[in-house]
Amino acid sequence: MRRGERIQLGVDVGGTSTRAVMVDAAGRCLGLGVSSAGNPTSAGPERAADAIVAAVGAAAAAASRDVKDADRLVAAIAGAGGTPGVRLREALVAAGLTIPVVYRADLLGMYCSGALAADGYAMVAGTGAVASSVRGGELAALRDGLGWLLGDDGSGYWIGRRVVRAAIGAMDGRLPETSLAAALLDRLGIAAGDDVTEYGQSRALRQAVDALYSLRPVELAGFAPLAFDAARAGDEVAVHIVEAAGEALARTLHGVLEPGVDGPLVLGGSVLSRQPDVAGRVVAAFRDRGFAGDVVIVTDGTLGAAVLALREAGIDPDSEMFERMRTTLAALRDA
């Protein structure tokens, strides 16, 4: 390590993958490392710790540095409050991490990937869905984020669940016909056919039901793309699901609107970052309520984790530094 150089580690810890970036005091992203799921609630503290250590190790190696060259590690992470956070901290030490670790909300990491403004709004709709206002650089008023069974209205799970229920209901002759039925069978690798079981329900329906019950419920989120594809092709049932998702997300976002907060709106998660129709609907509804700020769409919280790491080190990136962080991180991603 060069004398006097100050290095930070920002880590965007996700339920699917974990991304670590090493950044210097000038905002240069020096190395990027990616590993597996690091959420301590779903992956467990040991696997989460292993994923985080693997990602920061890869980031340091890519930067030709050592992990312990960094002042600290700032993790943008969900589910690290209370006991899971304590267990994760112990598991990180057990996995050989010696630098201090600071947890920040993953939603705040997402916000800081898109905006430096102290006040604004953040919304993520991926497998789950959550929104918050941001005041003074901190999450202020959270809405939803309450999980597949009780909340996550408009999320990938919410959409995927409706896709499979609409498809199954159509195959069962209870609900309107929809191209989602054929699309679901195709995705499951089940041949459509007229074969019926003893009580008149089709064999394909029974096979689809068995296949879907063999999944964990949250995996139904994987069927959300079927709705987007079918809606684009004009399927009315799919159009209704996608529109309803947009309305549900808009309701959640309305819940965090505060008169004094007119900063940017940062949108993330696959449902918002990859589906312009849904994002457009949510933004239009928010503007109808009086929101007049900029809208930024981000694909993950890696850049924001680096911003949070710099701030933790007493370095407050300005727009010039932010742009340097963005371009150097993009170069690492492309490498």
Next chain:
Amino acid sequence: MRRGERIQLGVDVGGTSTRAVMVDAAGRCLGLGVSSAGNPTSAGPERAADAIVAAVGAAAAAASRDVKDADRLVAAIAGAGGTPGVRLREALVAAGLTIPVVYRADLLGMYCSGALAADGYAMVAGTGAVASSVRGGELAALRDGLGWLLGDDGSGYWIGRRVVRAAIGAMDGRLPETSLAAALLDRLGIAAGDDVTEYGQSRALRQAVDALYSLRPVELAGFAPLAFDAARAGDEVAVHIVEAAGEALARTLHGVLEPGVDGPLVLGGSVLSRQPDVAGRVVAAFRDRGFAGDVVIVTDGTLGAAVLALREAGIDPDSEMFERMRTTLAALRDA
């Protein structure tokens, strides 16, 4: 056993309890036995077998007979097709049952508790929801019954899930206010209050979310009664849930309507047998489609299991014998 006396055992095997009745060739119910859950899918084959053996043992004891005095055992049961049925059969033998066992559909047992007619309709809405036409004394065309995740539209689970999501969404400030929120907290034993957690969501909300995620999903069916109570008190959100349940059940029932079948409609399960508003809505919608038969509401499938057991023995109960079965079973229940 008196020489020449022919005895049968009918068993209504349920996901909550199991009821066995011993019946003689004249249709006299001689003994009733009740035990725990006997569904082989949810309880496992060993526990299911134990429950069935306990129920038939109690029924035989109440009749001052022996289980092996019966020609056979006819079980009205769900989920006993394929491997689970084979495993249950093995477990019944291992538990000491020596008489032949015949499986019939639980929905058919429910139908036969209310009607002797060879043709008709059966619908059950308890934790789950399923409907079928009946032709020649057998289930003909089944609809739904596809479980909490993929189907069971309008069932107790379907209603209970909407109750908790509406209550949680209202507490989260995303969905309309409803008395279901206070009712849910009361049911969970959580004090309502203005305490908030770090991101502005109330402590009561977080406690409710934690409590609900500690349940198995299907247990959300237990919150369905909150909707009925709140709807009667005029809560708009609850009224909408109950109305939508009626519409969903009506759709399922419409799916089994057959021009040639004009026999009775037998309704069972707590949502239909205890909620006259829901049952009334479903029946009115069915009549709008052309159904002109009688409607019978039954509380369980015990009487029907006895009917099926007698038929299996070559005895076809007429209306006089059916009435004798009904009154002697009622006397055993009251004893």
